[in-house]
């Protein structure tokens with residue numbers, strides 16, 4: 001359903017150019033539940049943003065259901081059925097939560113959408129989507145908007161981030177139920193073992209490259225051995241110098 005062919009991404013920070021993704025070749029199958037994991041900074045969010053069209057890849061092609069979507073905008077990709085739930089959902093000062101929800105669903109279902117993610121409609125519908133919402137509240141509201149619309153591919157970027165442990169299992173159940181309705185491919189970017197254990201397949205992304213893919217039993221031991229997933233405190237150099245090694 002989605003095929004990435006030799007995808008590269010560079011990003012500029014000031015005058016410096018950084019290679020973020022390198023020669024990504026990846027095929028996702030219809031109706032499968034994937035976990036995308038790997039070390040911090042490995043490129044998971046960047047890959048999700050390339051698929052959603054938020055970042056434009058420098059080289060390579062993206063094929064979705066047989067159609068070349070490489071040059072489609074974010075809106076056009078949303079229209080063909082690709083959805084992305086951000087790691088840090090954007091805030092919209094001046095916009096009420098009910099207006100954000102109305103983008104995905106009709107007025108009659110707004111209350112049910114909020115209840116489904118464990119928020120009381122009376123407390124939230126008229127609040128603004130601004131910085132006054134906690135990180136976990138904003139994650140739930142965004143999940144509600146994503147799950148309210150039909151998608152063929154949904155990428156959830158660290159749905160566990162900022163969500164309390166009591167609620168996370170319920171949110172995960174919502175994601176699973178949406179997946180089980182069928183005709184949808186789910187990709188959950190995660191560091192959470194519980195999510196890894198539910199996935200049909202785990203994809204390990206490290207250093208901007210697909211390092212491995214397979215079952216939890218195959219991937220978890222590899223992460224412990226992969227030098228790119230190591231703790232970098234001993235990178236050489238001394239604390240008064242910039243250069244290491």
Ligand SMILES: Nc1ncnc2c1ncn2[C@@H]1O[C@H](COP(=O)(O)OP(=O)(O)OP(=O)(O)O)[C@@H](O)[C@H]1O
Nearest residue numbers: 011012013018020039040041042043044045046047
């Ligand atoms: N605008 C940018 N300019 C330069 N480097 C960037 C930019 N945006 C991201 N990066 C770098 O790209 C790399 C990949 O970042 P990304 O957020 O995709 O990683 P990640 O695997 O999602 O990490 P995490 O597990 O911490 O969420 C990181 O080293 C990050 O510092």
